[in-house]
Amino acid sequence: MAAEVPIHDIVGVGFGPSNLALAIALAEHNAGNAAQDSPVTAHFLERQPRFGWHRGMLIDTATMQVSFLKDLVTLRNPTSEFSFLNYLHAAGRLVDFINHKNLFPLRVEFHDYFEWAAAKVDDVVSYGTEVVAVKPVYAGAEVAYFDVEASDGSWLRARNLVVGTGLRPQLPEGVTAGERIWHNSELLFRVEALRGTDPRRFVVVGAGQSAAEVAALLHDEFPRAEVCAVFARYGYSPADDSAFANRIFDPEAVDRFYRAGEPVKDRLMRYHGATNYSAVDLDLIDELYRRVYREKVLGVERLRLFNVSRPVAVTDAGTVTVESLTGGERTVLQADAVVYATGYRPADPTPLLGELGPRCLRDGEGRLRVERDYRLTTEPPLRGGIYLQGGTEHTHGITSSLLSNTAVRVGEILQSVVDRRVAAEPVAEYAVSAR
Structure with a gap:
């Protein structure tokens, strides 16, 4: 009988701000449910040797274009220890920042905040590890798990994938x-x-x-x-950063955009493109x-x-x-x-998904169909979910993949995974078909 293979509830592809925020949400979820028998397990793979976010544009005079309150956690959990304000306190600059009377930190400072937060959850990320393939693990005709293969020959088994590979120049x-x-x-x-x-x-x-x-x-x-x-x-x-126009970045705007018909979505993008x-x-x-x-x-x-x-x-x-x-x-x-x-364009995740790519459904314009919880719409039978952190503007609107909505988005993805979670099953019966 094949040896049992550890199964992660989530394997994250990429570890930029979005999947960093998800790792934090997972840590807080598990800490808040410490009495449960089986915490939500996750691991993230990042090809960079350390955390980095647009390092080539970290101009020391440039400021963020979003409020510091739209950090990795605050809109999801205002009491989080991973907030930008807690970072400032740890750095000994909280009073100085308050005296600055500015909502928009330096970009290099916000990057330092990201690195500070990433160091707190570095036990769930492997840096210098590039994902090269995703392969289905079958139980009969059903895809039960995903095997995520890395360039160094290692691999992880997952119930769900969260793809956060960022943008391409x-x-x-x-x-x-x-x-x-x-x-x-x-x-x-x-x-x-x-x-x-x-x-x-x-x-x-x-x-x-x-x-x-x-x-x-x-x-x-x-x-x-x-x-x-x-x-x-x-x-x-x-x-256009006026108060009313900026409501396009509110979490509620994602719901309204998602429910809208295509003509309304097109008009909203034209109306409010100048916000971003x-x-x-x-x-x-x-x-x-x-x-x-x-x-x-x-x-x-x-x-x-x-x-x-x-x-x-x-x-x-x-x-x-x-x-x-x-x-x-x-x-x-x-x-x-x-x-x-x-500018940049979102990476198409389907080539990485191999034989699963053609099972991801598309709309009449060839765009990926994405459910409200950021889960790709796929042909059955896929038991697990493939979630996107980016590339969802056509379904969820301008704010869906921006920092403005990161904290809320990862909370929704995590809740979806938890709601869909099933009891772990023996792996032996699937291992031969997968590897």
Whole structure:
């Protein structure tokens, strides 16, 4: 008889802020139900060697665009010891932060908070471990469990999967990253490599927050270089962070969006896209305008805005042809680097799922169908659940995969797992079919 294999209630793929928040929710759930015979068990696999969240954009002057109260736990459990406020207390900065009178911490500070929280639950995560395959474990015709295989040859067996692999940098069609062509996600690493090389020109493509931050940082770091910002808009547009518009990020908004018909969902995305996409904090817009105006007064223009324009040709050598969208005039720029701040796209989880991928149902537009509890809709017979932490905007709305909703979302996923949980069964009868 085959030896018994330990079965985790949850195996998490990836360990960014979302699955970190889930690990915390699990720890608190188990601590609050200490008398139960069988706690909810979980393990997470993360390919990075340690916790990291957009390290390439941890600009030391950049601030978060969400309130510190939308941390990993507070909207789910305001009394949690894993809150940002408790982190500040542990760091000896609570009073200083209160005196700062600001809802929006520095991005590097929030990252430090994440690392602080991750260290408290590091017993349930394996870093430096990349998931390479997910295989079904059958009981007859039914998929009873999932075997999650890692690049080092190890594997875990799970009743449920929670996929939190984050976002992938997105470049325009036909553009390939290289020595002189970057995505902004690499910014700080690339800038460090350029120190001491005296670059003369950068081209920054994009009109959102990241593009504006990249332009400002390059303008600061390389005082002899020209920074050319290229975007299709007339100017940087401010984020709509007014109180009523921000209700699109309320937890209740997920329910309302999920229940809405497709025409209403499409309208809501168009109406409120400016709360999150291609929008810039007004303070940063004002600062960039001050720089442009000051340079015009001084007669030395290093920050150049190519508005209502687009790059129509970019070579590996850094030659960029910029075309005006109004008059068609073209300007050729020779750049030391071309930085694309062109956003991210959610990773498609289905290739990782192997033969289970085709069992994940899709809508008429080819998008994955997702249930309200973030569980993929699959063909029967799958006993366990495959949950998504990301890639659910089309079903759950703008806020569904953002930090604004992280604490609430992981609570809903955990509750779904608990509600669906069944008593553990002997593994021997399944082991041969799985491995």
